[in-house]
Amino acid sequence: MNDSYLKFVNSPFGERLARSLGLPKPEVLRRYRADRPEFDGLIAIGAGREPRLFDALAKLVASVGMTSVAHDSAPAWVPLATRHGLMTGRFEPAESGSAGKLAALLFDASGIEDSCQLEPLYRFFHDTLRSLGKCARIVVLGRPPEACASPRQWTAQRALEGLTRSLGKEARRGSTANLVYVADGAEHGLDATLRFFLSPRSAYVSGQVVRIDASAPENPAAAAPFDWRQPLAGRRALVTGAARGIGAAIAEVLAADGAHVIGLDIPSARDALDATIGQLHGSALTFDIAAPEAPAQIAAALDELGVDIVVHNAGITKDKTIAKMTEAAWQSVLDINLTAQERIDDALLAGGILRDGGRIVAVSSISGIAGNPGQTNYATSKAGVIGRVQSMAPRLRARGITINAVAPGFIETQMTAKIPLAIREAGRRMNSMSQGGQPVDVAHTIAWLAQPGSAGVTGQVVRVCGQSLLGA
Amino acid sequence: MNDSYLKFVNSPFGERLARSLGLPKPEVLRRYRADRPEFDGLIAIGAGREPRLFDALAKLVASVGMTSVAHDSAPAWVPLATRHGLMTGRFEPAESGSAGKLAALLFDASGIEDSCQLEPLYRFFHDTLRSLGKCARIVVLGRPPEACASPRQWTAQRALEGLTRSLGKEARRGSTANLVYVADGAEHGLDATLRFFLSPRSAYVSGQVVRIDASAPENPAAAAPFDWRQPLAGRRALVTGAARGIGAAIAEVLAADGAHVIGLDIPSARDALDATIGQLHGSALTFDIAAPEAPAQIAAALDELGVDIVVHNAGITKDKTIAKMTEAAWQSVLDINLTAQERIDDALLAGGILRDGGRIVAVSSISGIAGNPGQTNYATSKAGVIGRVQSMAPRLRARGITINAVAPGFIETQMTAKIPLAIREAGRRMNSMSQGGQPVDVAHTIAWLAQPGSAGVTGQVVRVCGQSLLGA
Numbered sequence: 001m002n003d004s005y006l007k008f009v010n011s012p013f014g015e016r017l018a019r020s021l022g023l024p025k026p027e028v029l030r031r032y033r034a035d036r037p038e039f040d041g042l043i044a045i046g047a048g049r050e051p052r053l054f055d056a057l058a059k060l061v062a063s064v065g066m067t068s069v070a071h072d073s074a075p076a077w078v079p080l081a082t083r084h085g086l087m088t089g090r091f092e093p094a095e096s097g098s099a100g101k102l103a104a105l106l107f108d109a110s111g112i113e114d115s116c117q118l119e120p121l122y123r124f125f126h127d128t129l130r131s132l133g134k135c136a137r138i139v140v141l142g143r144p145p146e147a148c149a150s151p152r153q154w155t156a157q158r159a160l161e162g163l164t165r166s167l168g169k170e171a172r173r174g175s176t177a178n179l180v181y182v183a184d185g186a187e188h189g190l191d192a193t194l195r196f197f198l199s200p201r202s203a204y205v206s207g208q209v210v211r212i213d214a215s216a217p218e219n220p221a222a223a224a225p226f227d228w229r230q231p232l233a234g235r236r237a238l239v240t241g242a243a244r245g246i247g248a249a250i251a252e253v254l255a256a257d258g259a260h261v262i263g264l265d266i267p268s269a270r271d272a273l274d275a276t277i278g279q280l281h282g283s284a285l286t287f288d289i290a291a292p293e294a295p296a297q298i299a300a301a302l303d304e305l306g307v308d309i310v311v312h313n314a315g316i317t318k319d320k321t322i323a324k325m326t327e328a329a330w331q332s333v334l335d336i337n338l339t340a341q342e343r344i345d346d347a348l349l350a351g352g353i354l355r356d357g358g359r360i361v362a363v364s365s366i367s368g369i370a371g372n373p374g375q376t377n378y379a380t381s382k383a384g385v386i387g388r389v390q391s392m393a394p395r396l397r398a399r400g401i402t403i404n405a406v407a408p409g410f411i412e413t414q415m416t417a418k419i420p421l422a423i424r425e426a427g428r429r430m431n432s433m434s435q436g437g438q439p440v441d442v443a444h445t446i447a448w449l450a451q452p453g454s455a456g457v458t459g460q461v462v463r464v465c466g467q468s469l470l471g472a
Numbered sequence: 473m474n475d476s477y478l479k480f481v482n483s484p485f486g487e488r489l490a491r492s493l494g495l496p497k498p499e500v501l502r503r504y505r506a507d508r509p510e511f512d513g514l515i516a517i518g519a520g521r522e523p524r525l526f527d528a529l530a531k532l533v534a535s536v537g538m539t540s541v542a543h544d545s546a547p548a549w550v551p552l553a554t555r556h557g558l559m560t561g562r563f564e565p566a567e568s569g570s571a572g573k574l575a576a577l578l579f580d581a582s583g584i585e586d587s588c589q590l591e592p593l594y595r596f597f598h599d600t601l602r603s604l605g606k607c608a609r610i611v612v613l614g615r616p617p618e619a620c621a622s623p624r625q626w627t628a629q630r631a632l633e634g635l636t637r638s639l640g641k642e643a644r645r646g647s648t649a650n651l652v653y654v655a656d657g658a659e660h661g662l663d664a665t666l667r668f669f670l671s672p673r674s675a676y677v678s679g680q681v682v683r684i685d686a687s688a689p690e691n692p693a694a695a696a697p698f699d700w701r702q703p704l705a706g707r708r709a710l711v712t713g714a715a716r717g718i719g720a721a722i723a724e725v726l727a728a729d730g731a732h733v734i735g736l737d738i739p740s741a742r743d744a745l746d747a748t749i750g751q752l753h754g755s756a757l758t759f760d761i762a763a764p765e766a767p768a769q770i771a772a773a774l775d776e777l778g779v780d781i782v783v784h785n786a787g788i789t790k791d792k793t794i795a796k797m798t799e800a801a802w803q804s805v806l807d808i809n810l811t812a813q814e815r816i817d818d819a820l821l822a823g824g825i826l827r828d829g830g831r832i833v834a835v836s837s838i839s840g841i842a843g844n845p846g847q848t849n850y851a852t853s854k855a856g857v858i859g860r861v862q863s864m865a866p867r868l869r870a871r872g873i874t875i876n877a878v879a880p881g882f883i884e885t886q887m888t889a890k891i892p893l894a895i896r897e898a899g900r901r902m903n904s905m906s907q908g909g910q911p912v913d914v915a916h917t918i919a920w921l922a923q924p925g926s927a928g929v930t931g932q933v934v935r936v937c938g939q940s941l942l943g944a
Contacts (some may be wrong), residue, residue: 115811115856122794122802125848130795151863152814158859159810162851165843165944170793207843207944321642322594323602330594338631339587342624370943371637371679376597379634384587387630391623471842471943472637472679 003412003428006435026434027174029203030135032444034229034256038199039064041103041133044091046124047074050111053141056187057108058084060194066104071127073120074108093127102128104137104198109160110182112142113153121163129167135174137198140164141190144181144211157181161209168207168432168467176206176432176467183456185214192453195228201448204441206432207467212456231451233258236307238298240289240344241314243269245413246363248276249439250311253447255280259309262302264289289314289340290332295347302348306355309450310348312341312362315381317415319374330377337381342388349396359450360396360403362389363442366465369407370472382407386461393459402458404449409465410436433466475884475900478907498906499646501675502607504916506701506728510671511536513575513605516563518596519546522583525613528659529580530556532666538576543599545592546580565599574600576609576670581632582654584614585625593635601639607646609670612636613662616653616683629653633681640679640904640939648678648904648939655928657686664925667700673916676909679939684928703923705730708779710770712761712816713786715741717885718835720748721911722783725919727752731781734774736761761786761812762804767819774820778827781922782820784813784834787853789887791846802849809853814860821868831922832868832875834861835914838937841879842944854879858933865931874930876921881937884908905938 008014009025018025032038043066047054054076061068062084069091070077081088105128107121121140132138140160148154160179168177178197182190189212196202197210227233237254241247242263251261261282265273270286277284285301287294315337318329341362348354367375368382389405396403410416410427416436419427428436442464448454449462480486481497490497504510515538519526526548533540534556541563542549553560577600579593593612604610612632620626632651640649650669654662661684668674669682699705709726713719714735723733733754737745742758749756757773759766787809790801813834820826839847840854861877868875882888882899888908891899900908914936920926921934 115806115814118806118852119799119803121852122797122799122849125794126797126799126802129793145859145863148863151860151867154863155810155814155856155859158862159852159856161858161944162840162843162853162855163848165855166839166845166848166851167794167843169843169845170795170848321601322597322639323642325594325598327591327594327598330598331591334587334590338627342587342627367638368634370941371634371639371641373638373641376635376638376642377594379638380590380593380631381634383634383637384627384631386633387617387627388623390630391617391620391626395623469842469942471941472633 003435024429024434027134029174029433030200031203031440032200039066041066042101043068043104043106044071044102044128045069045074045077046071046105046107046120046128047077048109048112048120049117051076051108052110053108053182053187054080056190057106058086060191062086063191064195064198071124073124091128093131101133102131102136103133104139105132107140109140109142109157112156113150115152115156115159118156118159125167129171132171132175135200135203136171138167138171138175138177139194139197140179142179142181144183144213147183165207165467172432174433176202178206179209181209181211183211183213186212186456189214189453189456192231192448192451193457196448201444204433204437204466205445205462205464208462210457210460210462214456230258231453232309232447235259235309236262236305237309237311237450238262238264238302238307239311239313240264243273243276245415246408246411246439246442247313249443250313250446251276251280251282253440253443254309254450255282257447262307264298265314289344290335294340295343298344299347299351299353302353303351306353307348307358308355309359310345310354311446311450312344312360314340315363317375317378319378321374322376325377333377334381337378338384341385345392354401357400357452359454360401361446361449362403362405364405364407364461366407366409366463366468366470370470389461390459397458400455402449402454404458405461406442406445406449407461407463407465408437408442409463409468409470411442411464412436412438430470431466431468435466437464437466475907496901496906499606501646501905502672503675503912504671504673511538513538514573515540515576515578516543516574516600517541517546517549518543518577518579518592518600519549520581520584520592521589523548523580524582525580525654525659526552528662529578530558532663534558536667536670543596545596563600565603573605574603574608575605576611577604579612581612581614581629584628585622587624587628587631590628590631597639601643604643604647607672607675608643610639610643610647610649611666611669612651614651614653616655616685619655637679637939644904646905648674650678651681653681653683655683655685658684658928661686661925661928664703664920664923665929668920673920676905676913676938677917677934677936678904680934682929682932682934686928702730703925704781704919707731707781707922708734708777709781709783709922710734710736710774710779711783711785712736715745715748717887718880718883718911718914719785721915722785722918723748723752723754725912725915726781726922727754729919734779736770737786761816762807766812767815770816771819771823771825774825775823778825779820779830780827781831782817782826783918783922784816784832786812787835789847789850791850793846794848797849805849806853809850810856813857817864826873829872829924831926832873833918833921834875834877836877836879836933838879838881838935838940838942842942861933862931869930872927874921874926876930877933878914878917878921879933879935879937880909880914881935881940881942882908883914883936884910902942903938903940907938909936909938
């Protein structure tokens with residue numbers, strides 16, 4: 001759970017030593033704290049031709065209370081921002097020595113329809129990247145390529161992925177870069193997602209591509225005045241594997257965001273579960289989720305009040321190369337990590353216990369994307385989780401239920417603390433943050449997907465990996 | 473172009489030294505040679521419940537002339553193989569010390585409909601992986617998840633990705649592992665693809681997922697007796713950037729496979745182009761593809777005889793972090809690597825110069841998938857190439873034209889020879905083969921996609937990266 005190198009190189013002596021030896025200096029990431037402002041500092045705005053999202057963005061920037069500056073590429077921003085009562089000015093490149101004044105860069109590429117119109121992206125990031133502060137946020141907004149009218153437009157929009165991922169790798173110093181594709185008609189539904197990507201809540205989420213689609217029914221909660229500090233107020237959330245580690249962090253964050261948490265874990269973890277859940281004034285359930293009768297029992301236990309949010313976090317590893325793996329090790333990992341999720345969802349959906357407008361978030365893994373030696377069982381189960389999310393999303397749309405996966409990379413837990421030092425160090429540093437993530441990073445990502453305002457985000461996989469180099 | 477470590481650790485002294493120091497020992501990969509048998513050795517067959525592809529597989533294994541052994545999971549194979557006049561037997565686990573007898577593992581997972589039916593995959597690979605020889609081939613066959621009737625089936629099929637990628641990372645010693653999703657009704661169209669993945673032609677292609685769909689019209693060439701040693705006989709192929717490096721290798725392989733090659737390069741590369749193309753009895757064209765008039769001029773030059781295959785290989789790099797990049801460096805990379813491809817295809821398609829049943833293959837890059845610091849321009853262009861392929865494929869289907877991308881990872885060329893040693897060594901070793909690929913590896917992958925028998929493969933991106941760890 002402890003990255004002592006990170007602490008060392010951020011001490012006065014360690015910083016000097018690391019600099020003189022040319023060692024990497026991971027930044028101490030700025031994370032969300034309820035007692036500190038979530039958004040502050042300057043946000044620079046850039047745009048390609050005919051930016052279609054400016055209205056929605058101006059409302060958002062006004063609502064989070066940041067001050068904006070318009071880059072040359074975005075002349076239409078200033079009058080619009082003024083209309084929204086937004087503090088704004090023109091971007092001036094930082095003098096040498098005065099770098100670090102920008103907290104966020106936002107580029108609206110939604111109007112770009114051809115590869116020969118990509119040049120404003122170059123100009124904006126060429127001019128602004130040097131002025132970026134530590135732990136800053138880069139967000140590029142576009143249109144979902146697959147919904148574009150022409151191949152040229154699809155191509156230009158798809159090109160944004162290569163740019164955004166490269167920016168994430170160039171920005172360093174704890175900054176993130178993400179790409180949000182907003183479908184035509186989904187402009188009203190981008191607040192929850194953009195707030196997440198601009199917030200310290202997304203400290204360890206970088207290099208990701210998220211789509212917001214318009215097909216979800218308008219959510220009444222999103223229209224009403226909304227307390228963004230308690231986005232899950234009034235919601236009931238089931239979290240499996242909640243006793244310890246990432247599951248406990250998920251329970252804590254969902255509770256802090258206003259949800260009533262029902263923590264579930266195996267009977268042998270009862271004491272730890274009670275300790276975790278007790279502090280949160282939640283409820284505790286103990287079941288072995290792989291048992292044949294468990295789904296019906298869980299459904300029965302939740303029947304009276306139902307749930308709005310289901311987080312499938314429970315999972316195990318039993319690592320061995322497949323030649324040395326026992327059949328029991330294969331089967332138990334598949335049963336707990338994959339099949340149990342399917343069976344529990346079937347029971348909760350069939351009985352209407354997961355209510356319409358509900359949210360399912362399943363924990364996958366970077367191993368499920370890239371494969372991992374010694375984890376044929378785990379990677380198979382976690383790739384299956386991705387299939388679950390992709391296959392169920394269209395079927396649940398009519399009920400307003402979303403289903404998404406988060407795929408953690410290297411997260412500092414008791415599990416990773418047991419990895420031999422050299423391998424652990426490699427895993428920690430092989431990402432744009434040069435460090436492992438914290439359980440709370442996974443938890444905040446899940447909390448964003450669980451919000452009422454995330455109605456347009458479904459069937460997707462979001463990595464919480466600090467833009468790990470590993471992938472496929 | 474020279475991996476001296478690879479040569480050293482495969483010398484008698486270097487091998488001993490590497491072993492005693494615990495250093496990685498990359499295998500010298502077995503590559504295709506016209507004067508050696510393309511397929512030989514034993515292939516072990518495994519299957520899940522109700523394997524749907526056995527008929528097609530038995531025909532294929534018979535036609536390549538391999539000897540098969542049936543694993544316990546595939547009892548139906550023996551009588552079927554006998555009917556096809558195929559040498560076959562039962563798989564017996566290698567005695568300790570006699571490992572290394574299997575040249576290929578083939579698992580038919582097409583009938584698996586639920587995550588609780590995945591266990592035969594464990595049994596097959598648990599039993600056989602130890603008996604795998606060097607530079608062996610692992611192919612898992614399934615159904616395209618997105619076409620599955622139920623979420624359960626989709627999930628189970630999608631889970632195969634995590635398994636296959638993990639197997640690629642466990643197998644080592646020059647072996648590859650790939651996953652082929654065969655659509656219902658596409659069984660007749662899998663020969664070209666399976667031959668590629670079983671052949672030494674795919675030496676550096678691992679961890680890939682390829683879909684074969686049924687929507688392509690039946691190809692008459694595939695039905696007629698077919699010379700698999702000259703699969704491109706009678707075809708005319710345009711290759712851009714053909715003077716040197718990967719482009720020259722593409723021209724050579726397409727010509728060796730029977731195509732008439734029209735090599736194109738910039739006027740200043742005329743001598744090198746003539747030297748490359750002259751040996752192949754092809755034709756040479758010199759144009760600056762980024763010039764506004766080039767597409768029309770290329771179309772005019774090809775008008776009389778037309779072309780069947782277009783390989784968009786021409787590309788440049790101008791690396792700098794975006795803050796230091798000039799606008800000219802941004803724009804020329806976008807113009808040449810992306811916009812020129814779009815404009816040339818428009819000209820060739822509009823005039824019917826690329827004939828119905830044609831093949832377009834565009835060179836992308838692992839940088840276009842994962843992003844790369846110092847390559848915002850290049851990664852944007854190469855991500856755009858992926859968008860091009862995805863957007864054009866459905867529109868070209870009616871004409872029987874396919875369009876696909878190959879995405880090279882670390883390939884040993886003059887370009888990579890200029891990378892500083894430490895970075896070059898890291899790039900070379902960070903993949904399942906622990907070495908860079910050769911230009912010929914990219915060329916063979918393109919040649920497979922260009923075959924008449926690849927009619928069912930379109931809109932896809934195939935990495936030629938030795939299962940690089942890098943990704944997204």
